[in-house]
Amino acid sequence: AQTVTQSQPEMSVQEAETVTLSCTYDTSESDYYLFWYKQPPSRQMILVIRQEAYKQQNATENRFSVNFQKAAKSFSLKISDSQLGDAAMYFCAYKGRETSGSRLTFGEGTQLTVNP
Amino acid sequence: DSGVTQTPKHLITATGQRVTLRCSPRSGDLSVYWYQQSLDQGLQFLIQYYNGEERAKGNILERFSAQQFPDLHSELNLSSLELGDSALYFCASSVVPDKETQYFGPGTRLLVL
Numbered sequence A: 001a002q003t004v005t006q007s008q009p010e011m012s013v014q015e016a017e018t019v020t021l022s023c024t025y026d027t028s029e030s031d032y033y034l035f036w037y038k039q040p041p042s043r044q045m046i047l048v049i050r051q052e053a054y055k056q057q058n059a060t061e062n063r064f065s066v067n068f069q070k071a072a073k074s075f076s077l078k079i080s081d082s083q084l085g086d087a088a089m090y091f092c093a094y095k096g097r098e099t100s101g102s103r104l105t106f107g108e109g110t111q112l113t114v115n116p
Numbered sequence B: 001d002s003g004v005t006q007t008p009k010h011l012i013t014a015t016g017q018r019v020t021l022r023c024s025p026r027s028g029d030l031s032v033y034w035y036q037q038s039l040d041q042g043l044q045f046l047i048q049y050y051n052g053e054e055r056a057k058g059n060i061l062e063r064f065s066a067q068q069f070p071d072l073h074s075e076l077n078l079s080s081l082e083l084g085d086s087a088l089y090f091c092a093s094s095v096v097p098d099k100e101t102q103y104f105g106p107g108t109r110l111l112v113l
Helices: none
Strands: A003-005 A010-014 A019-021 A024-026 A032-039 A046-052 A064-069 A074-079 A088-096 A110-115 B005-007 B010-013 B019-024 B031-038 B042-050 B053-057 B064-068 B074-078 B087-094 B108-112
Touching: A003 A088, A010 A019, A019 A110, A024 A074, A032 A064, A046 A064, A046 A074, A074 A088, B005 B087, B010 B019, B019 B087, B019 B108, B031 B074, B042 B064, B042 B074, B074 B087
Parallel strands: A010 A110, B010 B108
Antiparallel strands: A003 A024, A019 A074, A032 A046, A032 A088, A064 A074, A088 A110, B005 B019, B019 B074, B031 B042, B031 B087, B042 B053, B064 B074, B087 B108
């Protein structure tokens, strides 16, 4: 079974600084997707960024970028120029294309605090 | 706003009762997913429907059931409720199952007393 691990339960960053959230996963599949979702205090799950495993280029969305290391099964999220509105729980998620169907498998989450 | 709607937003009920949670997917999305977020279990996949048919099952209890109707809205039925069923229940939708992005609704917060 696929597993997703986020080893940092909590992180903090100063406003305008850069922070990196870590995620590792375990899978035997070769074709899959990886996601970062953000859950602010409202509890809404908001898609931050998506990476297709067959693409070597790291995904980027404005201030958010990933470092995808397929061989190491690592998928970290970098937030640049952190803003107060970035404070939230961040979840890393995996979706396989082969045996695991379309379900998302989530990590435990990392609570990000942004200090003014 | 993801375009996925869920009702009700909050639900308070007693042990042993039965409740129904409702989800309307984004316009054009054929696939609906249900997830449970609890403090001790984290975010877990429950069940998936595609165009009215059950597609995949996860850690869904036998006391729970779901269906997707011809208009593509979905309902999750929770019966014989226990204290441990208290959680945030999310619905998500995607165009088709293999399309990579699932968009989440705002969730239904269930409290069982």
